[in-house]
Amino acid sequence: MGIGMPPLDQPTTTGDNEPYVFEVARGRGWRRWLHNPSALIGSIIVVLVVASALVSLVWTPYSPLAVDPSHALSGPSLRHLLGTDEYGRDVFSRLMASSQVALFVGVLSVLIATAVGIPAGLLAAERRGATGQVVLRLADILYGFPALLAAVVLAAAFGASKSTVVLAIGISYIPVFVRVTRSNALVVLNSEYVLAARAYGRRPLAIMRRHVIPNIMTTIIAQMSLLFSLAVLAETALDFLGLGTAPPAASWGTMLQSSQNYLGNDPLLTVWPSVAIVLCVLGFSLFGDGISELRDVRGHR
Amino acid sequence: MPLLRVRDLSVTSGSLTLVNGVNLEVNAGERVGLIGESGSGKSLTALAIAGLLGEGLRASGEVSLDGEDLVAATERRRCEVRGSRIAMVFQEPMSALNPTRRIGDQVGETLRIHQGLSRRSAEKAAVDLLRRVEFADPERYVRMYPHELSGGQRQRVMIASAISCDPEVILADEPTTALDVTVQRRVLDLLDRLVDESGCALLLIAHDLAVVSEVCDRVVTMYGGRVVESGSVAQIIDDPHHPYTKALLATSKALSVAETSLGTSLPSIPGTVPNAGQFPRGCPFRDRCDRRVEACVEVPPTLVRDTRTLACWNPVVDDEPVLEEAP
């Protein structure tokens, strides 16, 4: 007896033998997507970031590394849309090239974290005995080892690069996915529909694939988009500290780092990478929320 | 003048009318049962009376307690009334209790809010209240948390909290539906005794006619957000006039312990209760009714005689004259 609306209902007709077509109403999903302003804005930003990363692989207005001392620190103009930096490099081209780094680090570190974290979380949920406890304790140990420290250690061992940043961030996010996956999977595993599935002979792996994963995906995707944003931020921070992308290669972190010397003369140099970071982080968060809402079948009546 | 008077109460959500022109009166010391299936609007009616409608829901009409209109009152005034003069008992005691706070704390809370009792004296009062709702060892239970109690015990805790300020009206929304039979019996007896002792009014919302017939003096039947029939328990049980009441009664009777037998087909109302907003125009019950006539496309007027009301174009009557039209 709910306080809100009663469930959708249609009168039962007996022996109704009309044929039905089994299909998924994709169109409706897209329309819902367009009607959800935050999802729409999020996806536009994501498309922009991805597009600029892809385009910058083959074309940028200027080479992001091309030095032109005669035009150093020139403000925005028609020749250089966002101006040039202290070496006369085109800021717009460098911003574009930097989105490659952000995407590379964001996508790969989330991939590493999920590829290890989700299966480990599912295992911990399914085997609640000793195996599960071991998995959880391992996750706790990893959790106690901060990303920054991991990055320093990796940079010291293998030299600072994008790859060490990806490894450091990816590994440090594994425990988050273990925890989130496990606690959500436990709820599903304790449900009556899983009991029903066991009663008609579904084995644990099939139950994971057919019931647990679809029902926890909403939460997982939200978590992925959050961690993607955090990864982009962490990458920027590591670059800023000189533990990641090495100059002269372009990244939002290195751009911020070098611009701080010219904060007085040319504050816009600091503004551009900052705006890019904020937009990217915001865009992916909105995008993730949008996917979560769209997947939540019960949310929409 | 009845203690609780509901006149033309409607609840709307946007363009949907979920409760439509409900009239209801409860006198002090009286027990009134509100029956109907899920989706009939009976819970919403209770929430509207208590001023507890959720977001997006709007009440209109009149709910007067002792002459004071609560619909028109400020939210601040309604807060003063709620808990102290009108108390509510819900179906799910587990979700109505805060899992992180001790029983004594929660039972005494209403007293702290409405009568400004200190924490200490509220806890002492809680012990007495738990004793009134038949806890054998109340000093022990005030220290416990909700999850340490059984379903029936939790519901008695809810009742203790409801009666803490000696309310004039208790609204009980399916208070025993989630309970086992023997526990249900105990909770019903308890409610009954408390009404006897305090002389307060009870509005009992239930889908089980048997429960209502055991506890109440009068019955109000709702369907499609409207009151379709009301009368004393004897009138409704012995001689229901509305086809919906009659069908509900037939089903409940066939499914009561004394009457049922193996394998017989149970009478049931064809179809299902439609969604809000999808009830037919006119009489909301007409598409499921076996007595529908042409007039049913219009909303039937509510006829009143003595203590009975009826809204039906083709009522079930033996040889009695049909009720007179309301003045």
Place this chain on the structure above:
Amino acid sequence: MSEGSTIFDVQRVSKVYHTRSRHAHAVTALNDVTFSVGEGDSMAIVGESGSGKSTLSRLLLALEAPTSGTVSYRGQVISGRDERELRDFRRRVQIVFQDPMSSLDPHMKVHDLLAEPLRALKIEADEGERVRELLTSVEMPVSSANRYAHQFSGGQRQRIAIARALGPSPEVLIADEPVSALDVSVRAQILNLLTELVHDFNLTLVFISHDMAVVRHLCMSIVVLYRGNLIEMGKTEELFASPREDYTKELLAAAPRIRAVRATRGVPGREA
């Protein structure tokens, strides 16, 4: 009690759960329970919360193993068996739960909900055709297949859950309080449906409930559980006519009755 051969044989079954509660380290859910269910029987397992009836249903489904004693199905011990050996059993014994919302996966359409048991049990059939058949047998429109469970009312969801259970053509249906979450008139519809299905498909029914009226309507024999103990069993009408145990009497007396005049009550209370 049975006409044909024995379907379930429950011999001296006990089940103890270990908990981390601060009150008790072990809870005895079932204590030395013995009974059997014959082919074509409709057997009620009656009891209230904490009586062990839900534990018993899991033991009958071989989803859990008893701490001691044995549960056999057609002469074969089923508890503690490997799933591979239980495939035939899984096909023949199906369950319907109390709350049709939580027993239907919210992310599956009705078509998949009904097809899942067929896929899991590798039953050769035209999926679409079988789903249509199942929906028709529970009096639901076949167009329901395209929708999600949450788009239906409680009674309709329970019909879907029943259709799913019928999918593998079982011979035993275990129903765990299938109507206690439903309104009276919907309850009557579902009970009528169950009665028809049990008759039409020749099902053996194990019906778990605390509602004596529903049990009397549906079952030929009754087992009464109280705090994990089997305290009384017998044919339904005999048990209703002359209950031996106090608890059974109380269960019968406690059920509310329709009366035109409010009775003064006073059934001896008991700690809830």
